[in-house]
Amino acid sequence: MNNLIIENNIVRGCTDKDILRIEIPEGVVAIGDNAFSNFEKLYNVSFPCSLVKIGSNAFNHCAELKSIDLNNVNFIGEYAFSGCSSLYEITFGEDIGYLCNGTFLGCSSLEEIVIPQNITYIGCECFRDCTSLSSVDIKGVMEIDNNAFEHCTSIYNISFPPSLINISSNAFSFCENLKTVVIQNRFIDIDETAFEYDVNIIIKAVQFSTAYNYTQQHGFSFCPTIIDNDYRVISSKELSRISKAGILIRAKQLDASKDEMLIIFDKSAKEKIDKLIGGNKDG
Numbered sequence: 001m002n003n004l005i006i007e008n009n010i011v012r013g014c015t016d017k018d019i020l021r022i023e024i025p026e027g028v029v030a031i032g033d034n035a036f037s038n039f040e041k042l043y044n045v046s047f048p049c050s051l052v053k054i055g056s057n058a059f060n061h062c063a064e065l066k067s068i069d070l071n072n073v074n075f076i077g078e079y080a081f082s083g084c085s086s087l088y089e090i091t092f093g094e095d096i097g098y099l100c101n102g103t104f105l106g107c108s109s110l111e112e113i114v115i116p117q118n119i120t121y122i123g124c125e126c127f128r129d130c131t132s133l134s135s136v137d138i139k140g141v142m143e144i145d146n147n148a149f150e151h152c153t154s155i156y157n158i159s160f161p162p163s164l165i166n167i168s169s170n171a172f173s174f175c176e177n178l179k180t181v182v183i184q185n186r187f188i189d190i191d192e193t194a195f196e197y198d199v200n201i202i203i204k205a206v207q208f209s210t211a212y213n214y215t216q217q218h219g220f221s222f223c224p225t226i227i228d229n230d231y232r233v234i235s236s237k238e239l240s241r242i243s244k245a246g247i248l249i250r251a252k253q254l255d256a257s258k259d260e261m262l263i264i265f266d267k268s269a270k271e272k273i274d275k276l277i278g279g280n281k282d283g
Helices: 210-218 236-244 267-277
Strands: 004-007 010-014 021-023 044-046 067-070 089-092 112-115 135-138 157-160 180-183 202-205 221-224 229-234 249-255 260-266
Touching: 089 112, 135 157, 202 210, 210 221, 229 236, 229 267, 236 249, 236 260, 236 267, 260 267
Parallel strands: 021 044, 067 089, 112 135, 157 180, 180 202, 202 221
Antiparallel strands: 004 010, 229 260, 249 260
C-alpha cells in the first residue's frame, strides 16, 4: 500500500516522504488535510474511482507532481495543489461544483485549463501565479473571486460565458499580456480593480452594457460585439431606418434585384427593430 496511513477509508499520509509514486487503493473515499504536503519527490498519483474528496493542502508543494485526474472527485480543499510547480495537466469530472481558495496557486507549469459546465465558482487566488497558463476555457462559471487569476502573465485572450455575473477585485490584475476580453453577460458586475494594471486590453461586449460602462469609467478600449445572434431578411429602406437608430447590426446583401438584405443582430435589439420596421414576417 505504498506505506500509506489509512483510517476509516481516509488516507492520512505516508510514512515515506521520499516516495516517487503513489497508488491510492480502491475503497478510499478521501485524502485528508496535509496528507502529502511537501512530498517534494512525488511525481505520480493514481486515484481510485471511490475517491470523492481531497482535503486542504493535501498535495501542497509537491513540486514534481506532473498530472492529476479528478474525474470522480466532488470536493477539493483550499490550497490542495498549491505550489505544484511541475503540474501541467488537470482533468475535472462532472461532480465538482466549485473550486476553493488557492487550489492551484503557483502551478507555474500549467498551460491549459478546461473548467466544465458544472463548476460555477472559482475561489480567491485559485489560479494565481500560474504564469504559463495561456488557455482558459470557462464554460458555466457564475463568479470569479478575488485574485483568482492574478499574475497569470501568459493569458492573451479570454471569453467569459453568459453565466458569469461577477468578477471580483484583482481577479485578473497584472495579467500583462492580456489583450482581448469577451463578455457575454450584459449585466455583469465587474469590480473596479478586476483588470488592474492590464493596460492594453480590449473588452468586447454588447454596446451600452455594464461592461461597456466599465470600459468608459476605467479607460479601456471597447469593441461593440454581437454576442447572442438573431437574424432576418429586410429591405434597404428598412436597413436605413435601423442604421439611423444606432442599433448595432451586421448586414449583407443577398439579392440586389429583390432588394433583400440579411441582417445579424444581438437578440436584445429584437424588440427595438420590431418597433422600427415591424415584426419578422417569417416568424
